[in-house]
Amino acid sequence: MKRDKLERQAIYDELAKLDGWSLGDGGKSITKSYKFKNFVEAFGFMTEAALAAEKLDHHPEWFNVYSKVDVALSTHSADGLTELDFKLAGLMEKAAARRID
Numbered sequence: 001m002k003r004d005k006l007e008r009q010a011i012y013d014e015l016a017k018l019d020g021w022s023l024g025d026g027g028k029s030i031t032k033s034y035k036f037k038n039f040v041e042a043f044g045f046m047t048e049a050a051l052a053a054e055k056l057d058h059h060p061e062w063f064n065v066y067s068k069v070d071v072a073l074s075t076h077s078a079d080g081l082t083e084l085d086f087k088l089a090g091l092m093e094k095a096a097a098r099r100i101d
C-alpha cells in the first residue's frame with residue numbers, strides 16, 4: 001500500500017502540502033535544496049533524517065557540500081513516487097525547521 005505508485009493527481013495534492021519541494025526526474029522524484037548556517041547544522045539535519053529514513057525503511061538520495069543539502073526522494077521499487085516519499089519529506093521538513101527557523 002505505502003509502496004504503491006501514486007497517480008499524477010495524488011502527487012500534485014501531496015506536493016501542494018509541502019513547502020519548496022518540486023518534481024524531478026520527469027515526475028519520478030521530489031526534490032528540495034536545503035541551506036543551513038554551517039556544516040554542523042547540515043549534518044545534524046542529515047543525522048535526524050537518516051534515523052527517520054531507517055525507521056521508515058525508505059532512504060533519501062542526497063548531496064551535501066558544507067551547509068547545503070540537495071535531496072531527491074523516490075521509490076525505486078515503484079519506479080516513481082509513493083506515500084513513503086511524502087512521509088519522509090514531511091519528516092525532513094520538521095528536522096529542517098528546527099535548524100533553519
Ligand SMILES: C[C@H](O)[C@H](O)[C@H]1CNC2=NC(N)=NC(=O)C2=N1
Binds near residue numbers: 057075076
Ligand atoms: C529491502 C528494502 O526494504 C528496500 O530495498 C527499500 C529500502 N529503501 C528504499 N528507499 C527508497 N527510496 N526506495 C526504495 O525502493 C527502497 N527500498
